[in-house]
Amino acid sequence: MFRPWRRTPLLPPCLLAIALAAAAGPAAAQPGPPPAQGEIHPREPFRVVNRTGQTATALHAVRSGRGDWGRNLLSGPLAPDGAFRLLPDERAGCRFDIRLVLADGREARLTNQNVCDNRVVPVGPAQVAAAGGGFAPVPEARVNPGARVASGTGFVVARDRVLTNQHVIAGCNRVLVRAADGRLLAAVPPARVDQQRDLAVLEVPGDPGPPLAFRAGPPVRRGEGVVTYGFPLSGLLSSGPTLTTGEVSALAGLRDNPWQFQISAPVQPGNSGGPLLDHRGLVVGVVVSKLNAQRVARYTGDIPQNVNFAVKGSEALAFLRRAGIAPPLAESRGPERGAVEVGEVAHPSTVFIRCER
Known part of the structure; x- marks a missing residue:
C-alpha cells in the first residue's frame, strides 16, 4: 500500500562498522580517474537500496571510470528493500558506479551516480541485466478490473x-502510470510524500519518460502566462492529455498560502499532480486544486471563475532535494514559445496516474 516513506533503520553497530570500513578502504579509494574539478566529497554517508525484488549477494561501489569493481562490500545477503550505508574516502569525489550481484546470478548496475546530490541510490528492476548481458525490459503492468479507481496526473x-x-495516491493499494508511449508501468511503494504541501514522488521503473526541467530563475511574476498539461475527468473527456492556458493571478494560494500560486488556467479533477509550465516550457509549479465554486457561491451569492491553485516550483524543488532527487534546472530567458510548443515539451514527460483501491 502507498504510505508515506519512512527512513530505513540504521544497520546494527557491527554491520554499520563493516559498511563504513569497507567503503573507506580500497574499494572506494583505489586509483581511478580524478574527480571533476570542484567535486570534493563531503564526509557524509550515502545508502544503496536494493529495489530489484531479489536478494543481492554482492555489492560493489567504486569511483566512476575505474577499470575494475574492487571487492564485495557485503558481509551477508542484502534482502529486497534492504539498504547498505557507505562512507567514501574524501578523495573519491562525488561520482560512483554501483553494482549488485543477485542470488540468481544476474547483475544490476548504475553508473556515474552523483552521491553528493543524491544520498539514497535505489537500484531497481530497470537496472537488472538479462541473461547474455543485455538489460531486461520492465514488463508492462495490468490493470485490476475489479478495483475501485481514481486518477490523476504526474x-x-x-x-x-x-x-x-x-x-492522488493517498489510500491506493496499487499505483499504475501510463507513459506517453502507452506503456503501463507499476510504481514501487513506498512513496515519499509531503502532506502539508500535497506532494508525492514515485519510483516507476521502466523509464516512463524524460525529466522536465524546472525554472531556476528569474522569480515568477504576477500576470505571467502559464500552461497546464494533464488528464482531467478521465472517462468523460478525452483519454489523451489536455492543455489549458492562463496566468498567474496571485503569488499566494487560498488564505495566503505561501506555498502556492493562484492561477487562472482552467483545472478539473484529474489535472492534480500535473506540471504548470511557463512559456519557455519550464516547470514553475504542480497543479493541485480548484476553488469549490458551489461552496463559495453559498456564502457570497456569486460563482467565482477560474480560481485554481498550484504548488510553487520552488517548494516542489525543495521537496525533491530532500528526497535525494536533483531534477534538471534552466533559466527562463530568451524568446517565449507558443502553447502548442510548450505542450510538445510537456507531452513525453507527463503521465496518467491510475490509483487502484
Whole structure:
C-alpha cells in the first residue's frame, strides 16, 4: 500500500562498522580517474537500496571510470528493500558506479551516480541485466478490473521518478502510470510524500519518460502566462492529455498560502499532480486544486471563475532535494514559445496516474 516513506533503520553497530570500513578502504579509494574539478566529497554517508525484488549477494561501489569493481562490500545477503550505508574516502569525489550481484546470478548496475546530490541510490528492476548481458525490459503492468479507481496526473522529474500530488495516491493499494508511449508501468511503494504541501514522488521503473526541467530563475511574476498539461475527468473527456492556458493571478494560494500560486488556467479533477509550465516550457509549479465554486457561491451569492491553485516550483524543488532527487534546472530567458510548443515539451514527460483501491 502507498504510505508515506519512512527512513530505513540504521544497520546494527557491527554491520554499520563493516559498511563504513569497507567503503573507506580500497574499494572506494583505489586509483581511478580524478574527480571533476570542484567535486570534493563531503564526509557524509550515502545508502544503496536494493529495489530489484531479489536478494543481492554482492555489492560493489567504486569511483566512476575505474577499470575494475574492487571487492564485495557485503558481509551477508542484502534482502529486497534492504539498504547498505557507505562512507567514501574524501578523495573519491562525488561520482560512483554501483553494482549488485543477485542470488540468481544476474547483475544490476548504475553508473556515474552523483552521491553528493543524491544520498539514497535505489537500484531497481530497470537496472537488472538479462541473461547474455543485455538489460531486461520492465514488463508492462495490468490493470485490476475489479478495483475501485481514481486518477490523476504526474510528470517525470528524474530517471524513473514521477512527481504528483499526495492526495492522488493517498489510500491506493496499487499505483499504475501510463507513459506517453502507452506503456503501463507499476510504481514501487513506498512513496515519499509531503502532506502539508500535497506532494508525492514515485519510483516507476521502466523509464516512463524524460525529466522536465524546472525554472531556476528569474522569480515568477504576477500576470505571467502559464500552461497546464494533464488528464482531467478521465472517462468523460478525452483519454489523451489536455492543455489549458492562463496566468498567474496571485503569488499566494487560498488564505495566503505561501506555498502556492493562484492561477487562472482552467483545472478539473484529474489535472492534480500535473506540471504548470511557463512559456519557455519550464516547470514553475504542480497543479493541485480548484476553488469549490458551489461552496463559495453559498456564502457570497456569486460563482467565482477560474480560481485554481498550484504548488510553487520552488517548494516542489525543495521537496525533491530532500528526497535525494536533483531534477534538471534552466533559466527562463530568451524568446517565449507558443502553447502548442510548450505542450510538445510537456507531452513525453507527463503521465496518467491510475490509483487502484
